[in-house]
Amino acid sequence: MGRHAVQRILMAIPVLLGVVLVGFLLMQVVPTDPALVRAGPTATPDVVEALRRDLGLDRPLYEQFGLYLWRLVQGDLGVSIINNVPVIHELGNTIGPTLELMVASLIWAIPIGIALGTAGAYWRGTVIDRLITGFGVAGGSIPVFFLGLALIWYVGFQLQLLPFTGRGGPLWTIEGLKAIALPALTLGGTFIGPVARMTRTAVLDVLGADHVRTARAKGLGEYRVVTRHALRNALIPVVTLVGLQIGYLLGGAVVTETVFSWPGVGRLAVGSILSADFPMAQGTIIVLSLGFIIINLVVDVLYAALDPRMRTA
Amino acid sequence: MTDALLRIEDLRTVFRSSSGDIAVVDGVTLDVPRGKTLGIVGESGCGKSMLSLSIMRLVPQPGRIAQGRVMLEERDLAALSSAEMRAVRGSEIAMIFQEPMTSLNPVHSIGDQITEAMRAHDPKASDAELQERAIEALRRVRIPSPERRFAEYPHQLSGGMRQRVMIAMALSCKPRLLIADEPTTALDVTVQAQILDLLRELQQETGMSVILITHDLGVVAEMVDEVAVMYAGRVVERGTAKDIFEDPQHPYTIGLLGSIPRIEEDRERLLSIDGSVPPPFAFPKGCRFNPRCPFAIRACTETDPPLRELSPGHRAACIRAPVELAVDIAA
Numbered sequence: 190m191g192r193h194a195v196q197r198i199l200m201a202i203p204v205l206l207g208v209v210l211v212g213f214l215l216m217q218v219v220p221t222d223p224a225l226v227r228a229g230p231t232a233t234p235d236v237v238e239a240l241r242r243d244l245g246l247d248r249p250l251y252e253q254f255g256l257y258l259w260r261l262v263q264g265d266l267g268v269s270i271i272n273n274v275p276v277i278h279e280l281g282n283t284i285g286p287t288l289e290l291m292v293a294s295l296i297w298a299i300p301i302g303i304a305l306g307t308a309g310a311y312w313r314g315t316v317i318d319r320l321i322t323g324f325g326v327a328g329g330s331i332p333v334f335f336l337g338l339a340l341i342w343y344v345g346f347q348l349q350l351l352p353f354t355g356r357g358g359p360l361w362t363i364e365g366l367k368a369i370a371l372p373a374l375t376l377g378g379t380f381i382g383p384v385a386r387m388t389r390t391a392v393l394d395v396l397g398a399d400h401v402r403t404a405r406a407k408g409l410g411e412y413r414v415v416t417r418h419a420l421r422n423a424l425i426p427v428v429t430l431v432g433l434q435i436g437y438l439l440g441g442a443v444v445t446e447t448v449f450s451w452p453g454v455g456r457l458a459v460g461s462i463l464s465a466d467f468p469m470a471q472g473t474i475i476v477l478s479l480g481f482i483i484i485n486l487v488v489d490v491l492y493a494a495l496d497p498r499m500r501t502a
Numbered sequence: 503m504t505d506a507l508l509r510i511e512d513l514r515t516v517f518r519s520s521s522g523d524i525a526v527v528d529g530v531t532l533d534v535p536r537g538k539t540l541g542i543v544g545e546s547g548c549g550k551s552m553l554s555l556s557i558m559r560l561v562p563q564p565g566r567i568a569q570g571r572v573m574l575e576e577r578d579l580a581a582l583s584s585a586e587m588r589a590v591r592g593s594e595i596a597m598i599f600q601e602p603m604t605s606l607n608p609v610h611s612i613g614d615q616i617t618e619a620m621r622a623h624d625p626k627a628s629d630a631e632l633q634e635r636a637i638e639a640l641r642r643v644r645i646p647s648p649e650r651r652f653a654e655y656p657h658q659l660s661g662g663m664r665q666r667v668m669i670a671m672a673l674s675c676k677p678r679l680l681i682a683d684e685p686t687t688a689l690d691v692t693v694q695a696q697i698l699d700l701l702r703e704l705q706q707e708t709g710m711s712v713i714l715i716t717h718d719l720g721v722v723a724e725m726v727d728e729v730a731v732m733y734a735g736r737v738v739e740r741g742t743a744k745d746i747f748e749d750p751q752h753p754y755t756i757g758l759l760g761s762i763p764r765i766e767e768d769r770e771r772l773l774s775i776d777g778s779v780p781p782p783f784a785f786p787k788g789c790r791f792n793p794r795c796p797f798a799i800r801a802c803t804e805t806d807p808p809l810r811e812l813s814p815g816h817r818a819a820c821i822r823a824p825v826e827l828a829v830d831i832a833a
Contacts, residue, residue, distance in 0.1 A: 407619040408592030
């Protein structure tokens with residue numbers, strides 16, 4: 190299992206390199222001149238030209254990329270062309286809130302999704318199942334921004350129950366918890382449906398298996414049959430699917446952070462792209478991709494932990 | 503056959519469908535003698551597995567027991583509450599299945615799966631005690647180094663070993679009746695013989711009753727004391743193994759026996775029964791075997807014959823019995 194993990198980590202390196210390259214090339218395709226942005230609208234052509242040389246933008250593309258990579262491995266992601274702050278510094282400030290938001294969303298959405306999916310599979314074809322399926326489809330179909338705006342409008346504005354802009358402080362304070370409630374409800378809310386649907390399919394599959402019949406023949410109670418013999422086995426595919434889904438959730442986080450002015454990497458990404466802050470945008474792309482890769486690594490390790498057949502293989 | 507451990511009376515198991523209830527077990531009356539092995543024989547689809555799942559009350563949805571009683575001594579299993587039935591499963595009646603490859607849960611260790619069965623019926627036992635009993639159970643089914651196997655997972659074992667684990671698990675709570683549904687069908691021939699030997703030894707050791715469900719008459723001849731032949735959801739012949747093998751009375755039984763190759767006989771080709779068991783929604787009128795029966799007369803298409811006693815303990819559901827059918831068919 191240790192070897193398996195090391196192998197996976199090594200395989201992540203070329204993936205990350207690809208991401209850096211694609212991100213870099215994307216910035217080249219954008220029809221905006223970073224030097225022009227940096228210099229400002231009143232600058233003379235001479236100044237722009239000098240700045241371009243200064244930023245190394247006059248050099249061939251491969252040289253620029255090589256330089257970028259060289260700095261990257263030293264932990265230097267350049268400085269923002271808007272406000273001169275080191276990119277790495279800004280990323281360090283925003284990654285915490287993003288992780289907070291992800292954890293606060295998943296910590297309730299995954300258990301609820303799994304419970305609903307299991308219930309739906311167990312009572313398949315009944316009213317309970319249809320209600321859960323309907324709820325899952327509806328939840329999965331609502332766009333994140335819409336759910337966010339609806340919650341802001343109703344809970345935040347009409348009822349004035351919870352704040353809806355920014356982070357209120359550390360999570361162990363009441364203000365911090367209040368401020369994260371709506372963003373976490375939004376991001377998690379869109380996640381319950383997909384988790385429930387995937388769990389239902391997986392549990393349904395296992396409930397028909399021979400070993401579940403054996404469990405019943407042993408005289409086990411239904412609760413134990415469902416949790417220990419159906420759900421436990423169904424978790425193997427569910428973990429994989431949920432892991433992939435968390436990757437897409439990063440996209441949802443970008444939207445949620447923007448809607449709620451949450452000071453995270455997602456909002457930073459949107460802001461820097463809109464203001465043509467190339468190094469900053471590049472940095473956020475790398476961080477978000479790194480998140481995706483790490484989640485996949487965790488899934489791989491969890492997979493092996495859940496399935497004894499993987500441990501000896 | 504008065505001393506029965508289990509007595510099935512007029513059992514009918516149906517599946518709900520859009521065109522009404524379809525009976526897969528239809529009016530079966532059968533008793534399982536105490537301390538002996540009863541073989542239930544028949545082709546695929548004759549209802550023998552459904553009969554065994556009905557005894558355990560494990561018929562999958564949308565099936566259910568529509569009528570009849572399953573008397574385990576004085577108690578009617580068909581009328582027990584779910585909780586009472588759960589207490590019977592595993593502890594008084596245990597079951598092993600055809601597919602040892604898939605009948606064990608791949609994600610739990612063998613030891614966990616055995617102790618789980620014991621704990622379900624003995625919640626007060628300590629972990630150490632259960633582990634000791636589980637290892638003892640593995641030793642009884644002749645699994646080498648049971649202490650090591652205890653912590654292993656099903657995928658680390660061969661098919662024969664897994665079936666031994668299933669047997670150990672089934673016997674761990676000392677049941678009075680073991681239902682073995684095609685226990686050797688999925689195994690190699692040499693392993694089959696070992697498992698059958700083991701089952702026979704364990705039966706003699708414990709004095710439990712065994713229901714052995716199989717389509718393999720070779721297995722029946724070797725293993726059982728009494729036989730019930732099933733066709734299309736019914737018992738068509740019932741007797742001792744000697745009755746059935748030496749003096750079969752139902753044309754279906756005769757056909758089944760004719761399809762076993764025998765080393766002492768010099769026959770060009772084996773007898774076979776034309777056609778296959780009709781599906782439960784298309785059972786013919788009259789005797790259900792009549793379209794395939796070489797001895798059918800008009801009366802066979804009109805009345806459904808009940809089991810009739812031909813000699814003490816030997817019954818067949820055929821209006822033409824007893825006739826010297828065997829002579830005709832061999833000719």
